[in-house]
Amino acid sequence: MNILLLGAQGQLGWELGASLSTLGSVIHYGRGEADFTNLEKLEELVRLAKPRVIINAAAHTKVDQAETEPLVAHLINAKAPALLAKLARELSAWLIHYSTDYVFDGLKNDPYTEEDIPTPLNVYGHNKLDGDKAILVSGCRHLIFRTSWVFSFQSCNFAKNILELAKKETSFSVVADQYGSPTGVELLSSATALALHQALHSEKDLSGLYNLVAAGETNWHGYALYLIRRALEIGWVLAASPERIYPQESSKIQPPQIAQRPANSRLNTAKFTSVFGLTPPPWQYYVDRVLWSWSRFRNIEMSPPAPPNKIIDLKFIPPLNYQPIHR
Ligand SMILES: NC(=O)c1ccc[n+]([C@@H]2O[C@H](COP(=O)([O-])OP(=O)(O)OC[C@H]3O[C@@H](n4cnc5c(N)ncnc54)[C@H](OP(=O)(O)O)[C@@H]3O)[C@@H](O)[C@H]2O)c1
Known part of the structure; x- marks a missing residue:
């Protein structure tokens, strides 16, 4: 099974490379090979890879910088995911994507659920939300994991x-x-691999948006x-x-x-736990x-x-x- 991993050199992408390798043969592309500002080339690479699963760990994550370069941020965080969703649908591939707590305005008293209506406060949040929406309406099989405050051993955070x-x-x-809840990439990557394994082998379509953060706040x-x-x-x-x-x-x-x-x-992870039977540690x-x-x-x-x-x-x-x- 070919798994195409995009954004392979980011905090999460790097860790995903390890956890996905038990599921299939992983093609690792960083920005150098798959630049999301060049959609034509991106499409060509995806078609060549013939993936059964596309994992998108690439994003424009510089939240303040996105305010001053909204068009580039939109291309990377919204248009590229929309293209990946279209291609996933055409190729009958799964698309795995990551969303953010920044799609919310933070005014709710309780942790946000997947049902809450997002109202972002900043450009990054708006762009990421546009990306989520494009995937949700695309008709491709997908898992979108909405997470927060990501950190790892190997990057600046x-x-x-x-x-x-x-x-x-x-x-x-x-x-x-x-x-919020600081969320380590080890949790995100292992939970992605386990949930994806279930999605690939389930008779039900487990497509959907799932909050995925560590426990506690x-x-x-x-x-x-x-x-x-x-x-x-x-x-x-x-x-x-x-x-x-x-x-x-x-x-x-x-x-x-x-x-x-x-x-x-804060994000409520009850849906993730109930569908996949997996419980995030603290x-x-x-x-x-x-x-x-x-x-x-x-x-x-x-x-x-x-x-x-x-x-x-x-x-x-x-x-x-x-x-x-x-x-
Ligand atoms: N970081 C957080 O706190 C946080 C919170 C909530 C959700 N998320 C989401 O979680 C996912 C993973 O985030 P992360 O923390 O791993 O981010 P990250 O470390 O910033 O990794 C993002 C990767 O995307 C790459 N990228 C940037 N522009 C690109 C382009 N034009 N074409 C191709 N690749 C490009 C970056 O490459 P360069 O290194 O070359 O720039 C980097 O390798 C993202 O979807 C993010 O929105 C993150």
Whole structure:
């Protein structure tokens, strides 16, 4: 079975390469081979690959930059997925695609379900939503996984930036009024492979949009505190200490962020669990794994992370001055 993996060098794409290889023969294309701004070439590559499954892990993910280059972002995040959906339908292939919490305005009090109507606040959210809609109406067999706050060992992301900052600065502030679930690429890629395997072999058509994030929730400040506390516990030398990491309102960030972000990015994964019988473990488990990998890289001894069922703070790690959302 040919599996065409697009965006193979991104955080998620890189991890998917490993987990999909048990399902078939994976053709890995990064931006160099399959550039989403050249739709003609993209179509040619897909037809040549004759895939039974197309996995799209490519996206324009620079949320602030998308505000200043909306046409390029739309091409990559909406038009290219629409083309992939059309080709998947023609070739009777499955299309696996990833959506984002940023399709929502964050005003809901509870975690968002797949039934909630998206109303994005920024260009990235609008473009990603257009991509989702194009796939949903295309008639191709598809799995769209809507996720949030993605991180990995091998790329530049919030977790890595916070630890770098904590090495240099004794004190800094982190946004504390945006809530969500940090989601490790290991969870996304293993859950994708398991769900795809079921979709390929089920007599029912399991096509659909599914929320897929790690269990539990926090805000960026709580996430940063968790990282710093864990890093200190295992012997990292940091200039910062948890008491001097301050919560900050998004509206006070200097310089202000170009794109507005939702205050509530929490996603309800009940549909994913009920259809596929798979339960996402807590976000802290994947943060511990990444920290473990970085520690080994830095020759810091750390016991392997506790298994997910031993994570005590499953629900929430309250940051300093934690205020629940009241809207
Ligand atoms: N990151 C998050 O926090 C987050 C949250 C929610 C949902 N998601 C979704 O999850 C999926 C995976 O995200 P990720 O975190 O793995 O993103 P990522 O690390 O930024 O990877 C995206 C990949 O797309 C590639 N790409 C960018 N422009 C391209 C183009 N013109 N043609 C072909 N490839 C291009 C990038 O290549 P370059 O490296 O060369 O730029 C990169 O390899 C995306 O659909 C994203 O929207 C991500």
